[in-house]
Amino acid sequence: MANREYYDVIIIGGGPAGLSAAIYALRASMRTVLIEKASAGGQITLTDDVENYPGFKNINGYDLSEKFLDHAKSYNLEVLSREATVLEPGLDWHTVQLNGDERLKSHAVILASGGLPRKLNIPGEDEFYGKGVSYCAVCDGFFFRNKIVVAVGGGDTAVEEALYLSKLAQKVHLVHRRDALRASMILQQRLRADKKIEILWDTIVTAIKSHLGEVSAVDLQNTQTEETRELATDGSLSVLASTRTINWFPRAPKLIPTGMCAPMRSVKPIFPACSRSEI
Numbered sequence: 001m002a003n004r005e006y007y008d009v010i011i012i013g014g015g016p017a018g019l020s021a022a023i024y025a026l027r028a029s030m031r032t033v034l035i036e037k038a039s040a041g042g043q044i045t046l047t048d049d050v051e052n053y054p055g056f057k058n059i060n061g062y063d064l065s066e067k068f069l070d071h072a073k074s075y076n077l078e079v080l081s082r083e084a085t086v087l088e089p090g091l092d093w094h095t096v097q098l099n100g101d102e103r104l105k106s107h108a109v110i111l112a113s114g115g116l117p118r119k120l121n122i123p124g125e126d127e128f129y130g131k132g133v134s135y136c137a138v139c140d141g142f143f144f145r146n147k148i149v150v151a152v153g154g155g156d157t158a159v160e161e162a163l164y165l166s167k168l169a170q171k172v173h174l175v176h177r178r179d180a181l182r183a184s185m186i187l188q189q190r191l192r193a194d195k196k197i198e199i200l201w202d203t204i205v206t207a208i209k210s211h212l213g214e215v216s217a218v219d220l221q222n223t224q225t226e227e228t229r230e231l232a233t234d235g236s237l238s239v240l241a242s243t244r245t246i247n248w249f250p251r252a253p254k255l256i257p258t259g260m261c262a263p264m265r266s267v268k269p270i271f272p273a274c275s276r277s278e279i
Protein backbone atom coordinates (compact mmCIF):
# COMPACT_ATOMS: atom_id res chain seq x y z
CA MET A 1 0.00 0.00 0.00
CA ALA A 2 1.47 3.33 -1.04
CA ASN A 3 1.27 6.38 1.23
CA ARG A 4 0.08 8.86 -1.35
CA GLU A 5 0.26 12.19 0.39
CA TYR A 6 0.59 14.02 3.69
CA TYR A 7 -1.91 16.76 4.50
CA ASP A 8 -2.69 19.15 7.31
CA VAL A 9 -6.39 18.30 7.02
CA ILE A 10 -8.35 15.52 5.35
CA ILE A 11 -12.08 16.23 4.99
CA ILE A 12 -14.33 13.22 4.44
CA GLY A 13 -17.54 14.21 2.65
CA GLY A 14 -18.26 16.98 0.17
CA GLY A 15 -21.67 18.16 1.38
CA PRO A 16 -22.30 21.65 2.82
CA ALA A 17 -20.37 20.80 6.02
CA GLY A 18 -17.31 19.43 4.20
CA LEU A 19 -17.19 22.30 1.71
CA SER A 20 -17.56 24.91 4.47
CA ALA A 21 -14.74 23.25 6.41
CA ALA A 22 -12.61 23.24 3.25
CA ILE A 23 -13.07 26.99 2.76
CA TYR A 24 -11.91 27.69 6.34
CA ALA A 25 -8.95 25.28 6.14
CA LEU A 26 -7.73 26.66 2.80
CA ARG A 27 -8.08 30.25 3.97
CA ALA A 28 -5.83 29.25 6.90
CA SER A 29 -3.26 28.00 4.33
CA MET A 30 -3.64 24.39 5.40
CA ARG A 31 -2.77 21.65 2.96
CA THR A 32 -6.24 20.23 2.50
CA VAL A 33 -7.88 17.40 0.58
CA LEU A 34 -11.60 16.62 0.40
CA ILE A 35 -12.74 13.03 -0.23
CA GLU A 36 -16.19 12.61 -1.80
CA LYS A 37 -17.57 9.22 -2.83
CA ALA A 38 -20.46 10.53 -4.96
CA SER A 39 -20.86 14.02 -6.38
CA ALA A 40 -20.00 17.01 -4.23
CA GLY A 41 -22.93 18.88 -2.73
CA GLY A 42 -24.41 16.16 -0.53
CA GLN A 43 -28.07 15.93 0.40
CA ILE A 44 -28.87 19.57 -0.35
CA THR A 45 -28.62 18.75 -4.08
CA LEU A 46 -31.84 16.71 -3.63
CA THR A 47 -34.10 19.64 -2.91
CA ASP A 48 -35.69 22.10 -5.32
CA ASP A 49 -36.17 24.92 -2.85
CA VAL A 50 -33.83 26.15 -0.15
CA GLU A 51 -35.40 29.11 1.59
CA ASN A 52 -33.39 29.42 4.80
CA TYR A 53 -29.92 30.25 3.46
CA PRO A 54 -29.14 33.91 4.17
CA GLY A 55 -28.67 35.94 1.03
CA PHE A 56 -30.92 33.71 -1.08
CA LYS A 57 -34.67 34.06 -0.62
CA ASN A 58 -35.14 30.93 -2.67
CA ILE A 59 -32.49 28.87 -4.40
CA ASN A 60 -32.44 25.42 -5.97
CA GLY A 61 -30.38 23.03 -3.80
CA TYR A 62 -28.23 21.86 -6.68
CA ASP A 63 -27.43 25.45 -7.70
CA LEU A 64 -26.52 26.30 -4.10
CA SER A 65 -24.19 23.30 -3.86
CA GLU A 66 -22.49 24.36 -7.11
CA LYS A 67 -21.85 27.76 -5.53
CA PHE A 68 -20.37 26.05 -2.43
CA LEU A 69 -18.09 23.96 -4.64
CA ASP A 70 -17.04 26.91 -6.84
CA HIS A 71 -16.26 28.91 -3.69
CA ALA A 72 -14.07 26.12 -2.25
CA LYS A 73 -12.37 25.53 -5.60
CA SER A 74 -11.49 29.21 -5.88
CA TYR A 75 -8.98 28.43 -3.09
CA ASN A 76 -7.65 25.51 -5.18
CA LEU A 77 -9.35 22.78 -3.18
CA GLU A 78 -8.12 19.31 -4.09
CA VAL A 79 -11.11 16.94 -4.40
CA LEU A 80 -10.64 13.18 -4.63
CA SER A 81 -13.62 11.26 -6.02
CA ARG A 82 -13.16 8.25 -3.76
CA GLU A 83 -14.72 6.58 -0.74
CA ALA A 84 -12.98 6.72 2.63
CA THR A 85 -13.23 3.21 4.00
CA VAL A 86 -11.07 3.17 7.15
CA LEU A 87 -9.79 5.82 9.53
CA GLU A 88 -6.92 4.85 11.78
CA PRO A 89 -6.32 7.48 14.45
CA GLY A 90 -2.64 8.05 15.27
CA LEU A 91 -0.58 10.21 17.63
CA ASP A 92 1.12 12.43 15.03
CA TRP A 93 -0.61 11.31 11.87
CA HIS A 94 -4.08 9.91 11.26
CA THR A 95 -4.41 7.54 8.31
CA VAL A 96 -7.41 7.52 6.00
CA GLN A 97 -7.70 4.53 3.70
CA LEU A 98 -9.55 4.98 0.42
CA ASN A 99 -11.25 2.37 -1.72
CA GLY A 100 -8.56 0.84 -3.90
CA ASP A 101 -6.24 0.62 -0.86
CA GLU A 102 -4.64 4.05 -1.22
CA ARG A 103 -3.73 5.75 2.09
CA LEU A 104 -3.58 9.40 2.99
CA LYS A 105 -2.11 10.85 6.18
CA SER A 106 -2.94 14.05 8.00
CA HIS A 107 -2.68 15.84 11.32
CA ALA A 108 -6.44 16.42 11.48
CA VAL A 109 -9.49 14.71 10.00
CA ILE A 110 -12.90 16.30 9.61
CA LEU A 111 -15.72 13.76 9.37
CA ALA A 112 -18.42 15.38 7.23
CA SER A 113 -19.94 12.20 5.85
CA GLY A 114 -23.52 13.30 6.44
CA GLY A 115 -26.62 11.23 6.87
CA LEU A 116 -28.81 8.44 5.56
CA PRO A 117 -32.59 8.18 5.74
CA ARG A 118 -33.89 6.66 8.95
CA LYS A 119 -35.89 3.58 8.05
CA LEU A 120 -39.20 2.46 9.53
CA ASN A 121 -38.06 -1.19 9.70
CA ILE A 122 -41.51 -2.59 8.95
CA PRO A 123 -42.65 -5.46 6.71
CA GLY A 124 -42.74 -4.50 3.02
CA GLU A 125 -40.30 -1.55 3.37
CA ASP A 126 -37.20 -3.22 1.91
CA GLU A 127 -39.19 -5.35 -0.51
CA PHE A 128 -40.84 -2.34 -2.15
CA TYR A 129 -37.96 0.14 -1.90
CA GLY A 130 -37.75 1.75 -5.34
CA LYS A 131 -41.09 0.17 -6.28
CA GLY A 132 -43.46 2.41 -4.31
CA VAL A 133 -41.38 3.01 -1.19
CA SER A 134 -39.08 6.03 -1.35
CA TYR A 135 -36.99 8.21 0.96
CA CYS A 136 -36.83 11.24 -1.33
CA ALA A 137 -39.83 13.07 -2.75
CA VAL A 138 -37.71 15.30 -4.98
CA CYS A 139 -36.02 12.24 -6.50
CA ASP A 140 -39.11 10.02 -6.85
CA GLY A 141 -42.09 12.41 -6.70
CA PHE A 142 -42.59 12.07 -10.46
CA PHE A 143 -43.63 8.44 -9.95
CA PHE A 144 -46.34 9.48 -7.48
CA ARG A 145 -48.11 11.87 -9.88
CA ASN A 146 -51.89 11.81 -9.33
CA LYS A 147 -51.54 9.02 -6.78
CA ILE A 148 -52.58 8.64 -3.16
CA VAL A 149 -49.42 8.69 -1.07
CA VAL A 150 -48.52 8.15 2.58
CA ALA A 151 -45.65 10.20 4.04
CA VAL A 152 -44.26 9.47 7.49
CA GLY A 153 -42.78 11.84 10.07
CA GLY A 154 -43.29 15.15 11.82
CA GLY A 155 -40.01 17.06 11.45
CA ASP A 156 -38.84 19.58 8.84
CA THR A 157 -37.81 16.89 6.35
CA ALA A 158 -41.13 15.04 6.50
CA VAL A 159 -43.20 18.20 6.19
CA GLU A 160 -41.09 19.60 3.33
CA GLU A 161 -41.37 16.33 1.50
CA ALA A 162 -45.16 16.13 2.06
CA LEU A 163 -45.53 19.68 0.72
CA TYR A 164 -43.43 18.84 -2.31
CA LEU A 165 -45.44 15.67 -2.95
CA SER A 166 -48.76 17.48 -2.73
CA LYS A 167 -47.79 19.44 -5.86
CA LEU A 168 -47.78 16.14 -7.76
CA ALA A 169 -49.94 13.61 -5.95
CA GLN A 170 -53.73 13.41 -5.79
CA LYS A 171 -53.66 13.20 -1.97
CA VAL A 172 -51.00 12.94 0.74
CA HIS A 173 -51.65 11.34 4.13
CA LEU A 174 -48.99 12.55 6.57
CA VAL A 175 -48.73 9.94 9.32
CA HIS A 176 -47.25 11.21 12.57
CA ARG A 177 -46.82 9.23 15.76
CA ARG A 178 -47.41 12.18 18.08
CA ASP A 179 -50.14 14.83 18.47
CA ALA A 180 -47.87 17.74 17.50
CA LEU A 181 -45.27 18.36 14.79
CA ARG A 182 -41.62 19.23 15.40
CA ALA A 183 -41.32 21.00 12.05
CA SER A 184 -40.65 24.72 11.98
CA MET A 185 -43.73 26.95 12.31
CA ILE A 186 -43.56 28.34 8.76
CA LEU A 187 -43.67 24.79 7.37
CA GLN A 188 -46.55 23.85 9.70
CA GLN A 189 -48.53 26.86 8.45
CA ARG A 190 -47.99 25.82 4.83
CA LEU A 191 -48.96 22.26 5.69
CA ARG A 192 -52.23 23.27 7.33
CA ALA A 193 -53.10 25.49 4.35
CA ASP A 194 -52.57 22.64 1.90
CA LYS A 195 -55.95 21.07 1.14
CA LYS A 196 -54.38 17.97 -0.40
CA ILE A 197 -52.58 16.94 2.80
CA GLU A 198 -54.37 15.16 5.64
CA ILE A 199 -52.47 14.66 8.90
CA LEU A 200 -53.08 11.39 10.74
CA TRP A 201 -52.11 12.20 14.34
CA ASP A 202 -50.98 9.65 16.96
CA THR A 203 -50.52 7.07 14.24
CA ILE A 204 -47.74 4.76 13.06
CA VAL A 205 -47.37 2.70 9.90
CA THR A 206 -46.87 -0.96 10.85
CA ALA A 207 -46.69 -2.62 7.41
CA ILE A 208 -46.63 -1.83 3.70
CA LYS A 209 -48.88 -4.15 1.69
CA SER A 210 -49.07 -5.00 -1.99
CA HIS A 211 -51.40 -6.28 -4.64
CA LEU A 212 -50.08 -7.78 -7.90
CA GLY A 213 -46.55 -6.60 -7.05
CA GLU A 214 -47.45 -2.96 -6.38
CA VAL A 215 -47.88 -1.06 -3.11
CA SER A 216 -51.64 -1.00 -2.47
CA ALA A 217 -52.13 -0.19 1.23
CA VAL A 218 -50.47 0.44 4.58
CA ASP A 219 -51.46 -0.90 7.98
CA LEU A 220 -51.88 1.85 10.55
CA GLN A 221 -52.04 1.74 14.33
CA ASN A 222 -53.22 4.48 16.66
CA THR A 223 -50.58 4.96 19.36
CA GLN A 224 -53.18 6.00 21.97
CA THR A 225 -56.00 3.50 21.40
CA GLU A 226 -53.91 0.76 19.66
CA GLU A 227 -56.77 0.52 17.14
CA THR A 228 -55.58 -0.76 13.75
CA ARG A 229 -56.84 -0.13 10.24
CA GLU A 230 -55.81 -0.42 6.61
CA LEU A 231 -55.38 2.63 4.40
CA ALA A 232 -55.38 2.28 0.61
CA THR A 233 -52.39 3.97 -1.05
CA ASP A 234 -50.32 3.86 -4.21
CA GLY A 235 -47.04 4.58 -2.51
CA SER A 236 -45.28 5.28 0.74
CA LEU A 237 -42.59 7.77 1.53
CA SER A 238 -40.54 7.31 4.66
CA VAL A 239 -39.11 10.68 5.55
CA LEU A 240 -38.58 10.53 9.26
CA ALA A 241 -35.13 12.07 9.55
CA SER A 242 -31.59 11.02 8.88
CA THR A 243 -28.92 9.19 10.84
CA ARG A 244 -25.19 9.78 10.57
CA THR A 245 -23.11 7.62 8.21
CA ILE A 246 -20.06 7.19 10.39
CA ASN A 247 -20.40 3.48 11.16
CA TRP A 248 -17.32 2.73 9.09
CA PHE A 249 -15.09 4.61 11.54
CA PRO A 250 -13.65 2.15 14.10
CA ARG A 251 -13.84 4.51 17.07
CA ALA A 252 -16.96 6.32 15.97
CA PRO A 253 -17.94 9.60 17.60
CA LYS A 254 -20.49 9.09 20.34
CA LEU A 255 -24.06 9.19 19.07
CA ILE A 256 -26.78 10.88 21.06
CA PRO A 257 -30.19 9.09 21.25
CA THR A 258 -31.52 10.70 18.04
CA GLY A 259 -28.63 9.09 16.14
CA MET A 260 -26.79 12.37 15.70
CA CYS A 261 -23.15 12.83 16.65
CA ALA A 262 -21.46 14.50 19.59
CA PRO A 263 -17.96 16.00 19.39
CA MET A 264 -15.01 13.76 20.30
CA ARG A 265 -13.39 15.48 23.23
CA SER A 266 -10.83 12.73 23.89
CA VAL A 267 -9.35 12.68 20.35
CA LYS A 268 -8.86 16.37 19.64
CA PRO A 269 -7.87 16.46 15.98
CA ILE A 270 -10.79 14.32 14.73
CA PHE A 271 -13.84 16.46 14.27
CA PRO A 272 -17.29 15.14 13.39
CA ALA A 273 -19.13 17.81 11.40
CA CYS A 274 -22.59 18.23 12.85
CA SER A 275 -25.25 20.34 11.24
CA ARG A 276 -28.87 21.35 11.91
CA SER A 277 -29.70 20.94 15.61
CA GLU A 278 -27.73 17.76 16.03
CA ILE A 279 -25.95 18.56 19.25
Ligand SMILES: Cc1cc2nc3c(=O)[nH]c(=O)nc-3n(C[C@H](O)[C@H](O)[C@H](O)COP(=O)(O)OP(=O)(O)OC[C@H]3O[C@@H](n4cnc5c(N)ncnc54)[C@H](O)[C@@H]3O)c2cc1C
Pocket residue numbers: 012013014015016017018035036037038039040041042043044045046047049050051052082083084085112113114115136137138157160245248273274275276
Ligand atom coordinates in the same frame (compact mmCIF):
# COMPACT_ATOMS: atom_id res chain seq x y z
C1 LIG B 1 -34.87 16.48 0.41
C2 LIG B 1 -34.05 17.34 1.35
C3 LIG B 1 -34.36 18.69 1.49
C4 LIG B 1 -33.61 19.51 2.35
N1 LIG B 1 -33.92 20.84 2.43
C5 LIG B 1 -33.18 21.65 3.24
C6 LIG B 1 -33.44 23.06 3.31
O1 LIG B 1 -34.30 23.59 2.62
N2 LIG B 1 -32.68 23.82 4.15
C7 LIG B 1 -31.70 23.25 4.94
O2 LIG B 1 -31.07 23.98 5.71
N3 LIG B 1 -31.42 21.93 4.88
C8 LIG B 1 -32.14 21.13 4.05
N4 LIG B 1 -31.88 19.78 4.00
C9 LIG B 1 -30.86 19.23 4.88
C10 LIG B 1 -29.46 19.46 4.31
O3 LIG B 1 -29.38 18.96 3.01
C11 LIG B 1 -28.47 18.75 5.22
O4 LIG B 1 -28.60 19.27 6.54
C12 LIG B 1 -27.05 18.96 4.74
O5 LIG B 1 -26.89 18.49 3.41
C13 LIG B 1 -26.10 18.23 5.65
O6 LIG B 1 -24.82 18.51 5.17
P1 LIG B 1 -23.58 17.57 5.49
O7 LIG B 1 -22.44 18.12 4.71
O8 LIG B 1 -23.48 17.40 6.96
O9 LIG B 1 -23.98 16.10 4.93
P2 LIG B 1 -24.44 15.59 3.51
O10 LIG B 1 -25.16 16.61 2.75
O11 LIG B 1 -25.14 14.28 3.78
O12 LIG B 1 -23.07 15.29 2.75
C14 LIG B 1 -22.24 14.23 3.11
C15 LIG B 1 -21.39 13.85 1.93
O13 LIG B 1 -20.44 12.89 2.36
C16 LIG B 1 -20.28 11.91 1.36
N5 LIG B 1 -19.78 10.70 2.02
C17 LIG B 1 -20.42 9.93 2.95
N6 LIG B 1 -19.62 8.93 3.36
C18 LIG B 1 -18.45 9.06 2.66
C19 LIG B 1 -17.23 8.30 2.65
N7 LIG B 1 -17.06 7.23 3.43
N8 LIG B 1 -16.25 8.69 1.80
C20 LIG B 1 -16.42 9.81 1.00
N9 LIG B 1 -17.54 10.55 0.98
C21 LIG B 1 -18.55 10.18 1.81
C22 LIG B 1 -21.67 11.76 0.77
O14 LIG B 1 -21.63 11.23 -0.55
C23 LIG B 1 -22.18 13.21 0.80
O15 LIG B 1 -21.92 13.89 -0.40
C24 LIG B 1 -32.58 18.95 3.13
C25 LIG B 1 -32.27 17.58 3.00
C26 LIG B 1 -32.99 16.79 2.12
C27 LIG B 1 -32.64 15.31 1.97
